[in-house]
Amino acid sequence: MDKRNRARLFRARLAEAMRAGDVNQSALARAVGVDRSTVSQLLAPGTRLPNAQVVAECAAALGVSGDWLLGLSDLPEQVSELLAGQVLVTKATRAPSDEQIFAWHREAAGYKIRHVPAQLADMLKTPELLRWEYAPYLARTTEQAVGASEDRLDWIRQTRSDYEVAMPLFELHSLAFGTGYYNGLPKGIRARQFAHMLALYDQLFPALRVSVFDARRLHSAPITVFGPLIAVVYLGQHFLAFRDTDRVGLLTRHFDTLVREAYISDRAFPEHLEKLAGQAGLDLSHGGGASAG
Helix, strand or coil: HHHHHHHHHHHHHHHHHHHHHCCCCHHHHHHHHHCCCHHHHHHHHCCCCHHHHHHHHHHHHHHHHHHHHHHCCCCCCCCHHHHHHHEEEEEEECCCCCHHHHHHHHCCCCCCEECCCCCCCCCCCCHHHHHHHCCCCCCHHHHHHHHHHHHHHHHHHHCCCEEECCCHHHHHHHHHHCHHCCCCCCCHHHHHHHHHHHHHHHCCCHHHEEEEEEECCCCCEEEECCCEEEEEEEECCCCECCCHHHHHHHHHHHHHHHCCCEEEEEEEEHHHHHHHHHHCCCCCCCCCCCCEC
16 A cells, blocks of 8 residues: 555544544543644644554554554454454363353354364263263263263254264274273273264264274364354363364364374274274173173
8 A cells, every 4th residue: 555545544544543432632642642732743634654653552542453553454453352352262161061062052053063072072972981981070060961962962963063073093992992091991881882872873874973083193182163153172171262264264174184084984983883892892782781891
């Protein structure tokens, strides 16, 4: 933009911001630390652009961005306000029943939801696995986790959103053999968990799709992408949620890469479960038997 045109735009936007904030020349002069005559000159036709410090002080006093005053941006909000609107940090409860999560699901109704869980996706777990997992926590939290898992499945059954899950290969292996995170999980629960996933997948595919990636080749933090609207990174005690198009698109492409490069495709997922169960000696015909341990 020509300097004269930029100076003209600066004067117009400065006057606009003063009107919007009900700030007169004297008040702006005091806030900026200059004489009233200096502010008058800033608004006078034909005046050249002020130095960067004066622009910054005016912007701060009026609650707008310096880039907007200079015509470098069409957004009058300050950077801090823009970031506050695009990034949300919210507390993550141990049970995935936070009302905020349900709000994100409701907002994204009709869009595909992409999910990389921290462990096995809760919506795939049996109530007894959830109760074992949440045993160290309050009983109320455990029942919240069970209820939240059922709510996710109801969401899919009502065809509100397609749900695509990507998880690492080692997660299912650990579950099958009771190692790592699942150390101490009784064999019967593991067998019934595998039988449950097979039955659930047969019922809900393709609205529910699960791919398995090799974490030695590709890595992912726990994330959920709610259509084109919100991308959420799970930090453990907090969720970091992004609403700006660039970051939502970035995490969407990251997820799609996990699926595209999957070690086990969504169609081969049931076969992989059966193979793992066989290798681990899990009896799926009766869910492992009530007495298996």
